[in-house]
Amino acid sequence: MKEQINDILLSAGKLIPELWLLVLATFVLLFSIFTQDKKQLFNTVLSLAGLAIHLYLLYIQPKETGKLFLGNLEMYSQTVFFKVVFTFSAIFSISLSFFGKRNNNIKSGEYLSLLLFLLLGLHFMSMSANFLMLYLSIEIVSFSSYMLTYFNYDKRSVEGSMKYLLFGAFSTALMLYGISLIYGFTNSLEFEAIGKITQLAGTEIGLLACGLLFIGLLFKLAAFPFQGWAPDAYEAAPTPFVAFLSIAPKAGAIFIFCVLWEKSGLSSSKESILNYLVAAVAMLSILFGNLSAVWQNSSKRLLAYSSIAHTGFILIPIFGISNGSMPSLQFYIFIFLFMNFAAFSWVYFLEQKFGSDQISLMKGSAKAQIFPAILILITMISLTGLPITAGFTAKLLIFSTLWQQVQSGNSLMIALFTVGIFNVLIALYYYLKMPYFSFFKTPPITSVPFLLNKKQQLFLSVMVFPLLLFFFKPDWLLAVINYLN
Template identity: 40%
Template sequence: MQLIDQLNDSIRSLSGFWPELALVFAIVLVVIADLVFTPRSPIQLAGFATTPDATLSASKNRSILYALSLTAVVVAGALTFGQVGREKGFLFSSVLLLDNQAVFYKLIVTLAAFFAILHGWAVARPRNELPLDWLPILLGMLLGLYLMTMSVNLLTIYLSIELVSISSYLLTALSTDRKASEGGLKYLLFGAISSAIMLYGMSLLYGLTGTLALSESGNQLAQNDAFVVYVAGFLTLSGLFFKLSLVPFHVWTPDAYEAAPTPVVAFFSVAPKAAALLVLMRILTAFPASFQTPVAVIALASITLGNFSALWQTDAKRLLAYSSIAHAGFLLVGVVAFSETGFEAATFYIATYVFINMAAFLLVDLLAKPQNGNLTIQNFSGLGSSQPLLSAALTVVMIALTGLPPTVGFTAKLLAFSALLEAYQTDTNPWLLALFVVGLLNAIVSLFYYLRIPFLLYFRPVSNTYLSDTKLNLPQLFLAAVVTAPVLILFFKPDWILRWIGSL
């Protein structure tokens, strides 16, 4: 009888699992389409040159696979959007929870995947920079992120994080060059260590509570020694700190960002952080012990280390990698408030950060095109006159990353630090004040490296006159405009997102 009940529960759960099932079907379809449309002939495998007709056919086949992958993301996003307002409910024997928060965060990661595939199609596809294998792997990673947003059981949290991590390792080392192999190996080693630590922490939590469900573990943990709960809790949170690129689990970030293709890095920089942020808030809410002070210290360390390390970078992707470490710390500013206002501020921050960071990587990649794909910052010198639209857009994005008006980056930081100040006035925890003061000072420090790129674009001579005259096509310029526009629009209309967040 129990097996029949479980089977009926699984069948009922499928009604809330359509986006994930659509992604599973899409992964299989894209893999089959890759085998059908891009056969590897013996001549190609041997490395001999192909004919112009074969090259044209391969280009069309690549476009078909990009179209299939993009359609899959759109369908999954539409099915997810159809779940807005759905009654909150558990799926598959309460290991997953489908609520408005999960739906909102699934839409965030779907948007990131949509822009990443468009980035790959508009920039990387014409250069043949990315093997087509990256598309089904990206869809697999998106599936893992969907599961992360709904996970309320320690086992499903671990399995979904591992699905995301394994996909990330593959995407980082997908290229054949040595740098990609080194970056992927470092990513794998640090990921394996953090995964082992997290799994050990989860085993301790299970030993203390006798349950894997977050909703049931809180009351059980309250009966245990606070120090033991702290130890088990932080060991468990290490996996999430790794996905968020927080200190001390940040070491992999610059090497992996530099090694991976730019569209992949753009997706790395926002999507896993969004899913990990929701899981982090759910775990911290379930824990009875206050983790406010330790999380504030981690946020403070991440902001400071990320900003000061970025000051010395000469490669654009490494600069943005350290920038993402700092922004992960800023994400925690709202979480540290440990209030509904703070959690809403953190949600708004990650929702707007998708547009800001995806735009940053896209614009940097497009501006690197006239320089033969070279992402050294000095090579952007003088491109303000030859690429006025892209340069203006990148300037707006750099201002947004700094957190200055009139960009939504200012609004996001204002809400996060306002929630933190409100929490300090209630709790008077000195670490909250330290995070508030040092965090704002770090925003000033970030001016020196964010605005260095606009300075080079407009106030330095062209580094290569011939290459600076290279023109970009209309789809690339249109995509740049679509990604950049929300950075300005949401500054004037933040209520478009805030109302939605307030209803979660």
């Protein structure tokens, strides 16, 4: 008993960043209630400052791996990296809201505190070592997401968030079923149980349990065929939150996916059916995302489909997870964070200007203002995965991890490799749409030109700069990743 109490007390000391986040989120909520949400600017600045302190706390936290709270949580070696990614996306997302109109929903205390609670959920997700913990943290993330999706308070956002909620409830139910199967057969809720299930329950049940469990994660990742909610939710939600949604929960889900994958021992048996299924999911996500994006006229939907395609790419390193593909995944996620935010912030600026996100509104914007057009061109080239941007390096690393599987002659892996690499061609076509309208088309004489102010240009530049920097110096980013691991 005493040992257990000691363990809990010791563990609590290692959760200082999370505790701080909890305090921050609660304070932001209470503050907005007591000021009747009239000090929105203060609240936003406060959240940003709090997150900066949170980053600092993460930085000074001693790097120890190991289990906490009687095995409910675990500090994995990559946990800190992913927490940093979550926090960065929250910071960027909140900063973006500065560019919105005054008295915007997305500056309200409600919105901010929900976002911070979501962030907290992600932190616990990246530390969970127990299915119950995982389930709880996923639900924190999900419920905050459902509500945040609704924050435009219009008809479209009701539809979007409702769809998200229904899909989400369904998928977590499936996941819960998978977890209960594992618990039933192994009598344990710890992640290690997943490695024993096939022994204890037979291959079929084991695969079923793992498969159901992974469906929950694939849903969070918006991988095909669990992507149905994504375009509608993205279209409905406030754009700064969409940018957050398209990166942070995905990063969390893929990380836990990797942890479970490694623990399940599935990666060692190359011929396992789950290997095939996940490879197929990755391949179809890439194909479906890219092919659907080609037809979009709304820039937000285009990016929604593009992020489905990117889900396919971030699933690829899973197959090499026991061969050290983790840094490649981390590299990809980090670059994805910046390119996605660059793209979504451009869309947000467009929305603020015209009240719509139609790509055709960008007509001739390069003529009016060349610099932002160049920035968005770099972003799109990076999303496609062409030099001289870090998007290329990220894809190169991802495909290098897959090459080992290709080398073994596994035909599905060869197919995944080929599909992935040739999708650059489809991707190029639709990613060039925005630069195409911006550079090639002349603006209609009647309309106002799409101009960005200095602050907006600065924000875009900050997002785009790493895309160039880490092409020429990927070793720097890898050094940071190694340092955080």
